[in-house]
Amino acid sequence: VKVHDVVLAITDGIPLFEVAAACEVFGSWRPGLPDPWYNFKVCGDYNARVGGWFRAESVHGFSEMLTADTVIIPACGAAPDKPHTALVNAVRAAYENGARLVSICTGAFVLAAAGALDGRRATTHWKYANMLAATYPRVHVDPNVLYIDEETVLTSAGKSAGLDLCLHIVRVDHGAAVANNLARRLVTPPHRDGGQAQFIPAPVGEEKDNIASTLLPWVTSRICNPLTVTDLARQANMSTRNLARHFRANVGVTPLQWLVSQRVFRAQELLEMTDHGIEQIADETGMGSGATLRRHFNRIVGVPPDAYRRTFNARTPSAESAGATKKAAAPAGAGTASAVWPELSRL
DNA sequence: AAAACTATCCGCCAGA
DNA sequence: CGTCTGGCGGATAGTT
Numbered sequence: 001v002k003v004h005d006v007v008l009a010i011t012d013g014i015p016l017f018e019v020a021a022a023c024e025v026f027g028s029w030r031p032g033l034p035d036p037w038y039n040f041k042v043c044g045d046y047n048a049r050v051g052g053w054f055r056a057e058s059v060h061g062f063s064e065m066l067t068a069d070t071v072i073i074p075a076c077g078a079a080p081d082k083p084h085t086a087l088v089n090a091v092r093a094a095y096e097n098g099a100r101l102v103s104i105c106t107g108a109f110v111l112a113a114a115g116a117l118d119g120r121r122a123t124t125h126w127k128y129a130n131m132l133a134a135t136y137p138r139v140h141v142d143p144n145v146l147y148i149d150e151e152t153v154l155t156s157a158g159k160s161a162g163l164d165l166c167l168h169i170v171r172v173d174h175g176a177a178v179a180n181n182l183a184r185r186l187v188t189p190p191h192r193d194g195g196q197a198q199f200i201p202a203p204v205g206e207e208k209d210n211i212a213s214t215l216l217p218w219v220t221s222r223i224c225n226p227l228t229v230t231d232l233a234r235q236a237n238m239s240t241r242n243l244a245r246h247f248r249a250n251v252g253v254t255p256l257q258w259l260v261s262q263r264v265f266r267a268q269e270l271l272e273m274t275d276h277g278i279e280q281i282a283d284e285t286g287m288g289s290g291a292t293l294r295r296h297f298n299r300i301v302g303v304p305p306d307a308y309r310r311t312f313n314a315r316t317p318s319a320e321s322a323g324a325t326k327k328a329a330a331p332a333g334a335g336t337a338s339a340v341w342p343e344l345s346r347l
Numbered sequence: 348a349a350a351a352c353t354a355t356c357c358g359c360c361a362g363a
Numbered sequence: 364c365g366t367c368t369g370g371c372g373g374a375t376a377g378t379t
Binding site: 228229230240241244245248254255256 | 354355356357
Binding site for chain 1: 367368370376377378379
């Protein structure tokens with residue numbers, strides 16, 4: 001099996017965070033991940049300043065992109081609308097060679113300049129969305145999503161959305177279980193399918209009495225109850241129609257979709273931390289039946305509940321036969337990293 | 348696995 | 364006016 005070549009391109013003045021996110025995901029193998037992980041290289045300007053604190057010395061030339069399977073452009077320098085010419089040319093060449101292009105933050109400007117975004121949907125840091133749309137009219141800019149997957153071209157919003165996109169790519173390449181495993185190790189919340197789901201509309205939201213800050217906590221704390229969408233509407237003091245409207249606008253998915261994903265997340269925790277049976281967990285997560293839980297769990301997590309438990313349950317250090325997955329359980333005392341998920345996973 | 352049955356979603360629209 | 368809300372009904376998604 002050929003190892004997937006990932007090349008990260010950096011230019012002078014590039015922000016640290018975006019670079020770091022990609023390096024964390026693609027640049028280091030961790031226990032439990034497939035062994036030949038990615039073949040990760042950094043290319044760019046020699047001595048480019050990174051984040052204002054470091055200089056990049058050990059970098060390859062842009063020509064590395066020509067043989068890459070995936071090219072990542074974390075951002076551009078201070079003037080996104082005037083991208084680095086050599087970089088743009090290299091990206092164009094890589095694209096014509098069939099490479100998958102990935103941008104984080106203002107990296108989308110480089111992709112756009114290379115023509116890779118023409119006629120496509122794309123996103124970038126919300127602060128630059130207008131500029132991107134104005135500079136490249138043929139790009140359909142959507143500032144309201146974390147990332148957009150156009151198969152061969154993937155763009156993401158700023159900062160941590162880049163991490164979400166990187167994990168999404170791992171999910172595409174290696175499956176949900178591997179992606180979730182990596183997310184756990186990075187102590188970041190796992191996500192649903194990224195392809196069509198567009199969650200988190202407002203990058204810079206206000207803290208009013210919106211659904212996200214009032215209704216969602218109310219529900220998550222009662223996730224063991226078989227709440228219906230009508231129940232949520234009653235709690236929010238609005239009609240189901242209005243709830244559907246506001247929910248979509250504030251949370252990005254429909255009430256039921258969100259509800260089901262929360263139940264599955266809770267089921268993940270119970271699978272990790274208890275030895276309860278599937279039927280019991282279905283009951284404890286407000287899911288109607290074990291069959292229903294299995295179906296949704298499989299769809300969202302990517303593996304069946306029992307397989308998930310075998311991999312992650314901290315109580316039963318199941319003898320992993322083949323050496324592939326070295327005891328993926330969390331360190332003792334940490335109570336499994338998923339303990340931090342409920343708060344973070346409010347998509 | 349498929350079918351019958353429910354619940355939910357969302358465009359449209361009128362009324363506040 | 365422009366904005367918000369709740370009801371309706373067909374299409375979909377979810378459940379048994």
